[in-house]
Amino acid sequence: MKVINVDVAIIGTGTAGMGAYRAAKKHTDKVALIEGGTYGTTCARVGCMPSKLLIAAADASYHANQTDQFGIQVDRISVNGKAVMKRIQTERDRFVGFVVESVESFDEQDKIRGFAKFLDEHTLQVDEHSQVIAKRIVIATGSRPNYPEFLAAAGSRLLTNDNLFELNDLPKSVAVFGPGVIGLELGQALSRLGVKVKVFGRSGSVANLQDEEMKRYAERTFNEEFYFDAKADVISTLEKNEAVEVIYFDKSGQKTTESFQYILAATGRRANVDKLGLENTSIKLDEKNNPLFDELTLQTSVDHIFVAGDANNSLTLLHEAADDGKVAGTNAGAYPVIAQGQRRAPLSVVFTEPQVASVGLSLRQIADLYADQSTTNYVVGQVSFEGQGRSRVMGKNKGLLKVYADQSSGKFLGAEMFGPAAEHIGHLLAWARQQQMTIQTMLTMPFYHPVIEEGLRTALRDAQHKLLVDKQTMNEFIMTHDNAIKLVI
Known part of the structure; x- marks a missing residue:
């Protein structure tokens, strides 16, 4: 030894x-x-x-x-x-x-x-x-890769991203379990290459999005290309006759038995x-x-x-x-000298189409940030890309972007996006978050025309408008409150 x-x-x-x-x-x-x-x-x-x-x-x-x-x-x-x-x-x-x-x-x-x-x-x-x-x-x-026990019944028909790329040919059909980053990226890609794909979720999660409106929008959009049920009720999977049999209740509640060449487990790591x-x-x-x-x-x-x-x-x-x-x-x-590492602004991207980007604080983190306060202390600026100029020119005009800002300071907190060029807009927003920029400062940055990033400017303007309205409302409340005090005195 x-x-x-x-x-x-x-x-x-x-x-x-x-x-x-x-x-x-x-x-x-x-x-x-x-x-x-x-x-x-x-x-x-x-x-x-x-x-x-x-x-x-x-x-x-x-x-x-x-x-x-x-x-x-x-x-x-x-x-x-x-x-x-x-x-x-x-x-x-x-x-x-x-x-x-x-x-x-x-x-x-x-x-x-x-x-x-x-x-x-x-x-x-x-x-x-x-x-x-x-x-x-x-x-x-x-x-x-980590997957629930019932998927193990797929036996030799079970794929993960660890062995999918070892196939010599594209499969004919795949049931994808897990609508997170891996499941939706690979599921959509396989579908676009002619593979019959059905994606099954369980909890309602869609690409790790937290905004409910955006989540519903994304699920509808993906369903235009392939079957996707974010809250599927799957009874069982079983390797059978060089295929895998999946028994599940479809969206109409009908019990369905369907065979796929493979199951792709994308249920986390x-x-x-x-x-x-x-x-x-x-x-x-x-x-x-x-x-x-x-x-x-x-x-x-x-x-x-x-x-x-x-x-x-x-x-x-x-x-x-x-x-x-x-x-x-x-x-x-x-060691024993220990230093705290400098952490970058959180940024994650899902390379589906439309893409998904999450930047800065998540909605859950923002809710926790203001949990002990009696009123909502952040504003949401948003834009739809359906009417955005460059997006329509390119024929890629589906999606939403929401930016979150602190009500009192105007500081940019975070954002979620399901839309075109999210990987690029996500980077701009991550840089802004790391620099602790305010919405007003972000609006002083250059925006070329016509570019998809003009959609970001629209969302920032929406947030800025709400910040101004909120401040005006607060000032009016303070003035009214002060006058009421004077009358009592």
């Missing part, structure tokens, strides 16, 4: 692990980077990059079939499923290759292959060949911490058995152990994992 003593041990070589390694190496040369699986991040191998390749192919097919509105007729569109999947795999492997090159460029003496498990709060057992004794440890083990031997430490866990941690320092309840990226099950996004890795690696390397 080989015994290795280091200052910092990092478990996992994904986005967070690589960031932690680079940061820790700035403080000490005694770093161990442990990996039991294949090199290559979730994003590059099974996540954001292959999914966007599928979406790009789907958009090419879909828009070629939407040219009539411009007076252009296309005779025939055909989808070569094998060619689509071949390009996805080729480009995916190229992206993964860049990640592997990065890991391979790290000092060879720092890399240890094998699965790590805690023996105590400073000792890691790596397979049967090594023990790593570390002064500080960073857990960056990533996540994996779980942190890869359940096999780390955390029970051999005193790390405090939440109700899902994930480590509790400080969001600014990424310290667990054991102050020399940190958790970063998908492993902390917080914001499972590449840019958040990269930031996490830098914070955790810096603090592990510089």
